[in-house]
Amino acid sequence: MATPLVVSEVFKSFTMHLRDGIKLPVVNDVNFSVASGECVVLGGPSGIGKSSILKMLYGNYAVDAGQILVAHRDRIVDLARADPRTVLDVRRQTMGYVSQFLRTVPRVSALDVVAEPLLSRGASAGDAREKAAALLSELNLPEELWGLPPATFSGGEQQRVNIARGFITDHSVLLLDEPTASLDARNRAVVVEMIADKKRKGVALLGIFHDEEVREAVSDRVLDVLQFSPRKAAA
Numbered sequence: 001m002a003t004p005l006v007v008s009e010v011f012k013s014f015t016m017h018l019r020d021g022i023k024l025p026v027v028n029d030v031n032f033s034v035a036s037g038e039c040v041v042l043g044g045p046s047g048i049g050k051s052s053i054l055k056m057l058y059g060n061y062a063v064d065a066g067q068i069l070v071a072h073r074d075r076i077v078d079l080a081r082a083d084p085r086t087v088l089d090v091r092r093q094t095m096g097y098v099s100q101f102l103r104t105v106p107r108v109s110a111l112d113v114v115a116e117p118l119l120s121r122g123a124s125a126g127d128a129r130e131k132a133a134a135l136l137s138e139l140n141l142p143e144e145l146w147g148l149p150p151a152t153f154s155g156g157e158q159q160r161v162n163i164a165r166g167f168i169t170d171h172s173v174l175l176l177d178e179p180t181a182s183l184d185a186r187n188r189a190v191v192v193e194m195i196a197d198k199k200r201k202g203v204a205l206l207g208i209f210h211d212e213e214v215r216e217a218v219s220d221r222v223l224d225v226l227q228f229s230p231r232k233a234a235a
């Protein structure tokens, strides 16, 4: 079986158009891979480029150079060069992303927000909603909220909807950007168990976790992003 995620010689800089197009390098020569059933945590100080790496992998940030190889369907796709249609297909079938904040859609209930990724993969409405309900229940979201749009939910409630939405599919690669930041201890423990379950199912996980206890509990390996920083000589 191909390694689910291989990042090779990736470079990224930001061009500051309002400052005479000055180029700010963020990460240089990023190399790592994530195996099936492994959870790799991106570590290093604030501002070193952890979120930028996740955003490049998900196709939200362009890549200056290098390769982001994902085992997708029965082939290897280089996301650094893939066309937008392929990127969307990789997101639908292969690579999930749990961001820190839920992007709410007006008038769509929490249950349907969570069920949507399964529907877009061809599941029936009944099955998708049943699985969504099971996840929201596991994450202790009060049942009276399931039928409401999450826009007015608390930070922790929105984060749990977001986690349920990210975990509902059987994507083989899962990117996690601080999924437990707004959660209490009880729900942090639920998410730790959900991550362990994904690992048992052979999912390759890559995440940012500032909470040390969570990081200890989920990580097989911490990758220090400082090693890819153009500022490391000065750090």
Ligand SMILES: Nc1ncnc2c1ncn2[C@@H]1O[C@H](COP(=O)(O)OP(=O)(O)OP(=O)(O)O)[C@@H](O)[C@H]1O
Binding pocket: 014, 026, 044, 045, 046, 047, 048, 049, 050, 051, 052, 053
């Ligand atoms: N869209 C952008 N435009 C310009 N600069 C950016 C952009 N996104 C990130 N940066 C810069 O890139 C650097 C790395 O930011 P990033 O958010 O990846 O760091 P991080 O390691 O995730 O930090 P933290 O732990 O504080 O969340 C920072 O100096 C940041 O200001």
